[in-house]
Amino acid sequence: MPPTVPVTPLDPVPGLAGSGAGAGAAVLELQDVRVWFPLSRDWRGRAVRHAHALNGVTLQVRRGEAFGIVGESGCGKSTLAAVLMNLVRPTEGELRRLPRADGRPSDVQIVFQDPQSSLDPRLPAWRVIIEPLVAAGGQASGKADLRKRADALALQVGLRPEHLDRYVHEFSGGQRQRIAIARALAPSPDVIVLDEPTSALDISVQAQILNLLRELRRAHGLTYVLISHNVSVVRHLCDRVAVMYLGQVVEQGPAAWVLQAPRHPYTRELLDAVPRLDRPWPEAPLAEPAELPGNVVLPQGCFFRSRCPWATAGCERPQALLARPDAPLHAYRCHVMARASH
Ligand SMILES: Nc1ncnc2c1ncn2[C@@H]1O[C@H](COP(=O)(O)OP(=O)(O)OP(=O)(O)O)[C@@H](O)[C@H]1O
Ligand SMILES: [Mg+2]
Structure with a gap:
């Protein structure tokens, strides 16, 4: 019997900070992008094992917004950045850089985690x-x-x-x-991709760099794609956010909604992992599942199923990213939570 699903009541207030409203036209679009890196080959040179880094990512970055991508290590964030930079070609699917007003293709620059290297x-x-x-x-x-x-x-x-x-x-x-x-x-x-721009820095310097990024954006109307495993960094800077797990977007929407009232069980787990002063630490470490799914042999159905406390038989089917009927800007890939909310 799965535990009861606690659904936080959601109040989509018009004009809510971080609602993502007011951003311009699309400047970058990913359409069902898959990236598989060959890991080993047979005697004919054909790849027989792959790291499935991206597994069907569809998203849009709009001019003037700060779009956050958050997820644990290895979920495909940097691979996504490499695709946006045209450094890695999608195995399947498509990246579109939409043209500027003058007809030239949009330009994308990147800031990496470690400026030294x-x-x-x-x-x-x-x-x-x-x-x-x-x-x-x-x-x-x-x-x-x-x-x-x-x-x-x-x-x-x-x-x-x-x-x-x-x-x-x-x-x-x-x-x-x-x-x-x-x-x-x-x-x-047109777009600056920031791949973990503060994770290699001292904590006091991190805040300075985040504030600088915020100021620059305010002054020049910049468009950011901010990649981080740190939810607080994304919360500080972003209007919209996509949560990635095992190379898929599992939840996406206005940052204020996704990070305050998450719907996907993985987003909840990610947010619970952030230490909070108003919540006591658990006495014993939480039990980890015997084996976390890797990206070489992808799980069937919902990728998060083996880690999910709410998993049911229906989770053996692949889950589509579905928009909330009451707040279509907010979408998530979980039929259990969708049923519990309506
Ligand atoms: N060139 C490559 N060859 C083989 N596998 C790769 C390659 N680049 C990435 N991968 C694999 O793809 C997956 C996603 O890697 P990626 O670097 O995009 O994750 P990430 O979310 O940026 O992680 P981190 O938070 O640690 O930076 C990982 O399993 C990684 O091992
Ligand atoms: Mg990375």
Whole structure:
């Protein structure tokens, strides 16, 4: 007998902060994207085992919004970022970068978790910052103009232009991440993908970088795809959020709804894992299932079934991502919770 399903009453208040309302037209679209990495091959060279990193992801990023992607380690977040950057081609499905008003395809830049390894150590910081402009043919602007542009970007991210002759390793972790952000801003991209932008930083610096990202977005109307395993980071910055489990989006919607009144059992588990002062710690560690499902042999039906306290026989069927009839912006992949809510 499964435990009774506690469904938090939901109150979709118009204009609720984080409702996702007011964002512009789609700028990036993923249509049923699958990415499978070959792990071993037979004697003919055919892949026989795969890591199924993404298993049918459909989502839209709209101009001007901060879209959060949250989920545990290995659920496919960075693979999704690589697809958005055109660094990894979908095994199946499609990425569409919608054209700008001037007809050119949308530009996407990325900030990685570890600026130490993602920034070129052989260049002075000002050259690192304008590298994407140079790569796009900006060399024609001349060195003085490029330096001026780097100085202006440095000021925007709270760095002192006179320090830009230093090399990346001469800066602190937080300053390095500011360089990475300036670099991402340089070509005025349509979307900036932030892949765990604060997880490699000290806790005090994390808040500074998050605030900087928020300020930059407010000042310039930037569009973010923010990837994090940390729910608090997503809560701090995002209008909409997608929760990923085993390469699938299991819940998606306005951040305020998904993170305050989650419907999918996995989202609830993820949020319960965040320490909260108003809730006592459990006396004994919670029992882990004998074996967590991996992504080499995918589970049948609902991927979360073996970990789910509410699983029933119906969960052996694949679960579609269904919009809530009373709040169609909010969708989740669980028929048990859907039945309990109506
Ligand atoms: N190049 C690759 N070759 C084989 N498997 C890969 C490759 N890249 C990713 N994977 C596998 O795909 C799955 C998803 O990895 P991914 O890095 O996207 O997860 P993630 O959500 O970003 O994790 P983390 O939070 O630890 O960064 C993992 O099982 C990973 O081992
Ligand atoms: Mg990752």
